[in-house]
Amino acid sequence: MNRTLGYAIDGRDMGGPPDREAGLSVGAVAQRLGVAASTLRTWDRRYGIGPTRRSTGAHRRYTPADIARLEVMHRLLLSGAPPGEAARVALDAPPGGPPLPRGHGAGGNRVPVGAATRGPEGAEVRGLARAAMALDGPAMGDAVRTALGRDGVVRAWNELFVPVLEGIGRRYAASGDCVDVEHLLSAVLLGRLAEVPPPVRPRNARPVLLACAPEEQHSLPVHALAAALAEAGIAATLLGARVPEPALAAAIRRTGPNAVFVWSQTAETGAPARLGALPASRPPYRLVVGGPGWARDRLPASVTPVASLDEAVAELTSMYGRP
Ligand code: B12
Structure with missing residues (x-):
């Protein structure tokens, strides 16, 4: 943990040199770990992993050893260990012992993390x-x-x-x-x-437009697609959720895209007829759709459906040759 943190007095971060005797307040430790203060109180109450000392007035004060234990617990939780098991390993960890390598259990791998982290049950x-x-x-x-x-x-x-x-x-x-x-x-x-940065030198000169169908609020997949395309060197123009048909049509006329991708999550928003109403442009663009909302058997012949993020990336990068 390389983040530095001032010590808290009466809940305020004073920013000065750490007073190791006083210990860190629950708020300061919560900030350092990136968890809620109430979570730390729950861990203390439920699993007995808390401050070993309280200052006058029974306020919690965490020593460096307490914090090291909490860091072990937090890392194990992020790797998927059950809280009780993570607390037990963290409490057993030798004081001042070597930090846990990422993705490995302490104390002889008693917690099954690191391996088998993938798949729906990972x-x-x-x-x-x-x-x-x-x-x-x-x-x-x-x-x-x-x-x-x-x-x-x-x-x-x-x-x-x-x-x-x-x-x-x-x-x-x-x-x-x-x-x-x-x-x-x-x-x-x-x-x-x-936060995924756009490509510095995009492989495409004309844009790839990404949009959700009209009234479609489920926009996560188009954001994932924009980020995946960025990693593949393609700059996308992301219009986001609930893009009305006239707005998508206007964006197509305005930008002359290479490709347009439209996402529909639910059957109410995936009306294939709407796709036929989108304007033509010159040179023509590739129209690609994804999501379980589209009635695939009724899509116009000119539309290419894709079934996964990988397939969408492959389809939308195929026209640019190898990176
Ligand atoms: C996150 C979410 C929301 C968020 C959306 C936020 C956002 N900005 O996107 C919010 C909270 C706004 C929301 C709202 C609602 N939601 Co919602 N939501 C979801 C959830 C959990 C994930 C949606 C998602 O991103 N799916 C994408 C991936 C993860 O799922 P998938 O499409 O099934 O994936 C398959 C394929 O599409 C493909 N695939 C996966 N990723 C990608 C990517 C690309 C590019 C491609 C091509 C393919 C692909 O692989 C998968 C396997 O085949 C789903 C559950 C689910 N299973 O999808 C419910 C779900 C879609 N929501 C649902 C509902 C009912 C609603 C609400 C009506 C009520 C509610 N739950 O709040 C509202 C109304 C929204 C509206 N009016 O449009 C239902 C829809 C039922 C239906 N079939 O009509 C679902 C299925 C939940 C459920 N099981 O009941 N929701």
């Missing part, structure tokens, strides 16, 4: 899902950013984000619950995907 998927269900935005952000940096957009989307989104979607379908979770996870994913 530990990493469970870790992100758990952070989402706890509405722990910072932990979600960390997990998403780590996966994007390590795996790139396509792999992180397919192997981590989609399983978690689908799991939450199934939960909503079964109980009507989790709309708050859907919203926060979407906000975190949109924020992190937007």
Whole structure:
């Protein structure tokens, strides 16, 4: 952990040299770890992993050894370990011992992290899902950013984000619950995907337009596609959610794109007839659609459907030759 942090007195960060006797306040430790202060209090109450000392007035004060244990716990949770097990390993870790390597359990690998983190049942998927269900935005952000940096957009989307989104979607379908979770996870994913830098020297001169069908609010896949195209050296113009037909038509006339991609998540928004109403342009553009909302058997012959993020990237980069 290389972030420096001033020490807190009465909840205020004084920024001065650390007073090691006083210890860090719960707020300061929460900020350092990127979790909510209430999460730290829960860990203390439920798993006994908290400050070993309290200052006068029973305020929690965390020593460097306490913080090291919490860092171990946090890292294990992000790797998908169950909280009770993560706390047990963190409490058993030797004081001042070597930091845990990323993705490996402490104490002889008693926690199965690192291996088998992939697939719908993988530990990493469970870790992100758990952070989402706890509405722990910072932990979600960390997990998403780590996966994007390590795996790139396509792999992180397919192997981590989609399983978690689908799991939450199934939960909503079964109980009507989790709309708050859907919203926060979407906000975190949109924020992190937007951090993928655009290509410095794009391979395309004319734009690739990405849009959602009219009234389609499910825009995450077009944001993932924009980020994946950026990684492939293609600059995309992202129009986002609920793009009315006349607006997409105007953007096509204005920009003369090489390709247009339209996403429909739900059957209500995937009317194939609307695609026929889009204007022609010269030179002609390739019209590509994706998402479960389209009635594939009724698509105009000129439209190319794609079934995955990989396929969409392949289709939209195929006209530019090899990178
Ligand atoms: C995130 C989310 C939201 C967010 C969207 C935020 C945003 N900016 O995108 C918010 C909270 C706004 C939202 C709102 C709603 N949602 Co919603 N939502 C989801 C959720 C969890 C993920 C959506 C998503 O990104 N899917 C993309 C991937 C992850 O899923 P997929 O399409 O099934 O993936 C398959 C293929 O498309 C392909 N694929 C995957 N990724 C990519 C990428 C590309 C480029 C391509 C080509 C293919 C591809 O691979 C998959 C396997 O075949 C889904 C659950 C789900 N399973 O999709 C529900 C879901 C789509 N929502 C649903 C519903 C009902 C709603 C609401 C009506 C109620 C609610 N839950 O709040 C509202 C209304 C929205 C509206 N009026 O349009 C239902 C739709 C049911 C239906 N078939 O009509 C779903 C399926 C949940 C469910 N199981 O009931 N939602």
